[in-house]
Amino acid sequence: MQATAIKQVLRSTFGVLDPPLMAIALALLAYALVVVISATADFPSRLNQHFANLAVALGAMLVVARVPPQRLMTLALPAYLVGLALLVGVAVAGDVSKGARRWLNLGFMRIQPSEMMKIAVPLMLAWYFHKHEAVLRARDFLVAGLILLLPVALIAKQPDLGTAILVLAAGVFVIFFAGLSYKLIMPVLLAAALGVGALVYYGDHLCADGVAWPGIKEYQKHRVCTLLDPSTDPLGKGFHIIQSTIAVGSGGIMGKGWMKGTQTHLEFIPERHTDFIFAVMAEEFGLAGAILLVLLYLALIARGLMIAAQATMQFSRLLAGSISMIYFTYAFVNLGMVSGILPVVGVPLPFVSYGGTALVTLCIGLGILMSIRKHRRLAPD
Amino acid sequence: MSAAEFRAPEQEIQRFRARLVLAVALAVLMFGAVMVRLVWLQVLQHDYYRTRAEDNRISLAPIVPNRGLILDRNGLVLARNFSAYTLEITPSKVADLESTIDDLSGLIEIQPRDRKRFRKLLDESKNFESLPIRTRLSDEEVARFVAQRFRFPGVEVKARLFRQYPYGELASHLLGYIGRINDRDLDNIEEKGLEDKYQGSIYFGKAGLEQRYEFDLHGQTGFEEVEVSAGGRAVRVLSRTPPVPGNNLHLTVDLKLQQVAEQAFGNRRGAVVAIEPSTGGVLALVSKPTFDPNLFVDGIDPQHWDAYNNSPDHPLVNRALNAAYPPGSTFKPFMALGALTIGKRTPAQSISDPGFFEFGGHTFRDDKKGGHGSVDMYRSIVASCDTYYYRLASDMGIDAIASFMGQFGLGARTGVDIDGESIGILPSPEWKRKRFRRPEQQKWYAGETISIGIGQGYNAYTPIQLASAVATLANDGVRFRPHLVSYLENVTTGERRPIEPQPIARLALKQDNIDVIKHAMVGVNKEGTAMRAFLGAEYVSAGKTGTAQLFSLKGADYKEGHVKERLRDHALFIAFAPADKPKIALAVLVENGGFGAQAAAPIARQVFDYWLLGKLPQGAAAEDNDASDSN
Structure with a gap:
């Protein structure tokens, strides 16, 4: 009697999971836990916090996984509008910390509205395209573009380039999956490629003092320029890149062994438990450890995209596809930054970096994917 | 509906799935780029980065050795080391020095004096060394700074060994001092090939024994291979080569005696050199006024520097070694010994002194009007009769005088173990030829020999030369090199390296002649010019007073009250005691002290009383104003 009751509870709780x-x-x-233990060795209280973060994030995942996609759809517009309103609130009355206006003080708690937009924006766009599924006009893409660019612009203005890029990527993937014409995609890609090429080729000239880049803040220009030539600023911004590169390179193929990374444990890697945690992993577990990580990411993305492919609703398809590609974007931007092929933008390594907010967001994404997977048959066609 | 295209769900899903495949391709491609980069870093460039990581991690830290102590003959420590915290700035790592120092002064008291000294050090140093802005921080100050250190890149607290001279101004001229290594010192180190010994050292002996025995006192730098964190904090020691501490310097000098001699001067200027005749060991080496060597250790502040440099008393000049004075009548016992040695006089041979001596139409006066009457050798010394020596000088001739005096080391460096000794002047025709340019100046005139006989004229000797000469006389003609260091002690093994008292010369003198002179010098202290200074002494001493004329008062009466203090004659006194078995010989010079008996002999009395009887004097030696017959 009791055994079946317990079984039932377990089933209703964990049955929603996609194995x-x-x-x-x-x-x-x-x-990630193995690496976090090493990265927080000098600060053991952070490890306890990490466990707490994990519990909260997995709990959030279980809750979200039980919410059917139809319910999520009804949340899309309100979540988006609330998020947008909060972003405006930040711009008007946000708290300034480290030179950026990112936090909104609600009196009882401080929140970072840009974080919730990582989910709210793809949710909103997926809902929008779902609504206009039957007849999709060019105008709809224009509206979608506006829905996307409004919060992105507000976030970039805080300034929080990292989050802005992630929100932008999430939206772009929804629009891409919704079927944006290649005729529009190709020129943009080409222009971007040319821009990056020019920067690398003419870097010395463009990075000279006094050359202002339109629409780019001085510190952002500095980050890009430091990437092109870290030695110009070995003790300042370049220190991050130089030291993380040394950590990665000195790791070799098999790494120095767990807890044995000298760059890590002698504090040469800045932000080693957050944004630069990949340097810790690469130093201690080498190329082998990095390959393992990338394979896990590819598996995660592949499974997510498979869920998207098998989803029955347009909303579910777009949302699942976008969330999977958010994981990719997160991972790629972070790995590129730590290994020195992308500028330093504050993007944590998904599921690995210490930090509760990002972990919760990522796990809510997992919950959504699972919900889409479980409820695919229930969807009305 | 016209502009909108109708979309078949099946076709739509196929297109969606095609785009998913594209997305996967994008992910694989981009991750592939990352992997290529990782292979480049971790496989192809691995050796380079592994070296960089090791360089990051390991730092070679020099360990500065303990500098040897300087101790007096009884083991009193004259120079020692103590560890203290300093606040140091590396100028090359600081963007705006002034504002950094301003900010620091909010945490730690920084006087204008400290700033000036820092400026001075900055001018003298290279940018990459760290320079002290404040020394001897209290624990509280260290704690206050450490809590705020993140605000001050390029500023750090260092634990350093400091040199300290616990007795301050006492014996400073013989000890000298250390200061920060400068380019000249570095050249010196390089020339000797000792760069390895000096890695990380910042001090170098600049004067006195600290300078002369620098390479014995310094020791050898050790090394520690340390694992350091990014913040420069040492995490653990990987290997260690211990430093070799410097040797301790044990002196022949007796600090108490030195103190007695210095205090005997009061505020007067001058010098005392006291030597143990049987070894040449220097018992006291005084030059007044003195200075505080502690001020020099970390760069003297400009205020003190100016005060020392601009003082008319020249406290930084070591008068015992670097100032030459006419010996005055202290020259006479040596003249008399010379006359006996070359047979120009016998002890009993008398002259009649009318109070003057005429030579070449020039009158040389005795300071006693009407003369001393009939004067033999004994009387000539006891009463200090000038006429006797005018005539003797004329009889001996300048060449004989110069060659005899040269044997006692007059007019030559004694070789004492402090650098920068002056030569002085032993006058001779040869000296004049070298000294002057124009032919008429180069010629030696016979009249010039006359005043040489009473220690005036061109005669000029350093107090240590006089002390060494009288010690040689006291030691019956066996001459030692004066030295301040008795032995060097290896701190680790306890092994001692003595400075052997080897005689450098045995003068060809007859003991009978020496005894005649000694006897006369005993007479000086018993019944002669220094009688009053040695009244009631419980030992038999021998001495000779002298007065070095600064002012040529040709034919005129010398009334000291009429001459300004700075123009008064220098008072001199040479002596040894006990007369039969001398334990101490000395030369005393009091600048502008007037007559030797008046200013210099009482100082010698206090020194002897302490050395022979252990009697400590009360205050400075009183000037004997009644001593008048005392040239």
Whole structure:
């Protein structure tokens, strides 16, 4: 009697989970835990906090996984509008910390509205395209573009380039999956490629003092320029890149061994438990550890995209596809930054970096994917 | 509906799935780029980055050795080391020095004096060394700074060994001092090939024994291979080569005696050199006024520097070694010994002194009007009769005088173990030829020999030369090199390296002749010019007073009250005691002290009383104003 009751409770709680996705996520989190232990060795209280963060994030995932996509759809517009309103609030009355206006003080708590937009924006766009599924006009893409660019612009203005890029990427993937014409995609890609090429080729000239880049803040220009030539600022911004590159390179193929990274434990890697945690991993577990990580990410993305492919609703398809590609964007921007091929923008390594907010957001994404997977048959066609 | 295209769900899903495949391709491609980069860093460039990581991690820290102590003959420590915290700035790492120092002064008291000294050090140093802005921080100040250190890149607190001279101004001229290494010192180190010994050292002996025995006192720098964190904090020691501490310097000098001699001067200027005749060991080496060597250790502040440099008393000049004075009548016992040695006089041979001596139409006066009457050798010394020596000088001739005096080391460096000794002047025709340019100046005139006989004229000797000469006389003609260091002690093994008292010369003198002179010098202290200074002494001493004329008062009466203090004659006194078995020989010079008996002999009395009887004097030696017959 009792056994069946317990079984029922367990089923209703964990039955919503997608076993392959869950297995991949748990493997990733376990691997991350090993690295976090090493990265927080000098600050043991952070490890306890990490466990707390994990509990909260996985709890959020379980809750979200039980919410059917139809319910999520009804939340899309309100979530987006609230998020937008809060972003405006930040711009008008936000708290300034480290030179950026990112936080809104609600009196009882401080929130960072840009974080919720990482989910709210793709949710909103997926809902929008779902609504206009039957007849999709060019005008709809224009509206979608506006829906996307409004919060992105507000976030970039804080300034929080990292989050702005992630929100932008999330939206762009929804629009891409919704079927934006290649005729529009190609020129943009080409222009971007040319821009990056020019920067690398003419870097010395463009990075000279006094050359202002239109629409780019001085510190952002500095980050890009430091990437092109870290030695210009070995003790300042370049220190991050130089030291993380040394950590990665000195790791070799098999790494120096767990807890044995000298760059890590002698504090040469800045932000080693957050944005630069990949340097810790690469130093201690080498190329082998990095390959393992990338394979886990690819598996996660592949499973997510598979869920998208099998989803029955346009909303679910777009949302699942976008969330999977957010994971990719997160991972790529962070790995590129730490290994020195992208500028330093504050993007944590998904599921690995210490930090509660990002972990919760990422796990809510997992919950959404699972919900889409479980409720695919229930969707009305 | 016209502009909108109708979309078939099946076709739409196929297109969506195609785009998913594209997305996967994008992910694989981009991750591939990252992997290529990682292979480049971790496989192809691995050796380079591994070296960089090791360089990051390991730092070679020099360990500065303990500088040897300087101790007096009884083991009193004259120079020692103590560890203290300093606040140091590395100028090359600081963007705006002034504002950094301003900010620091909010945490730690920084006087205008400290700033000036820092400026001075900055001018003299290279940018990459760290320079002290404040020394001897209290624990509280260290704690206050450490809590705020993140605000001050390029500023750090360092624990350093400091040199300290616990007795301050006492014996400062013989000890000298250390200061920060400068370019000249570095050249010196390089020339000797000792760069390795000096890695990380910042001090170098600049004067006195600290300078002369620099390479014995310094020791050898050790090394520690330390694992350091990014913040420069040492995490653990990987290997260690211990430093070799410097040797301790044990002196022949007796600090108490030195103190007695210095105090005997009061505020007067001058010098005392006291030597143990049987070894040449220097018992006291005084030059007044003195200075505080502690001020020099970390760069003297401009205020003190100016005060020392601009003082008319020249406290930084070591008068015992670097100032030459006419010996005055202290020259006479040596003249008399010379006359006996070359057979120009016998002890009993008398002259009649009318109070003057005429030579070449020039009258040389005795300071006693009407003369001393009939004067033999004994009387000539006891009463200090000038006429006797005018005639003797004329009889001996300048060449014989110069060659005899040269044997006692007059007019030559004694070789004492402090650098920068002056030569002085032993006058001779040869000296004049070298000294002057124009032919008429180069010629030696016979009249010039006359005043040489009473220690005036071109005669000029340093107090240590006089002390060494009288010690040689006291030691019956066996001459030692004066030295201040008795032995060097290896701190680790306890092994001692003595400075052997080897005689450098045995003068060809007859003991009978020496005894005649000694006897006369005993007479000086018993019944002669220094009688009053040695009244009631419980030992038999021998001495000779002298007065070095600064002012040529040709034919005129010398009334000291009429001459300004700075123009008064220098008072001199040479002596040894006990007369039969001398334990101490000395030369005393009091600048502008007037007659030797008046100013210099009482100082010698206090020194002897302490050395022979252990009697400590009360205050400075009183000037004997009644001593009048005392040239």
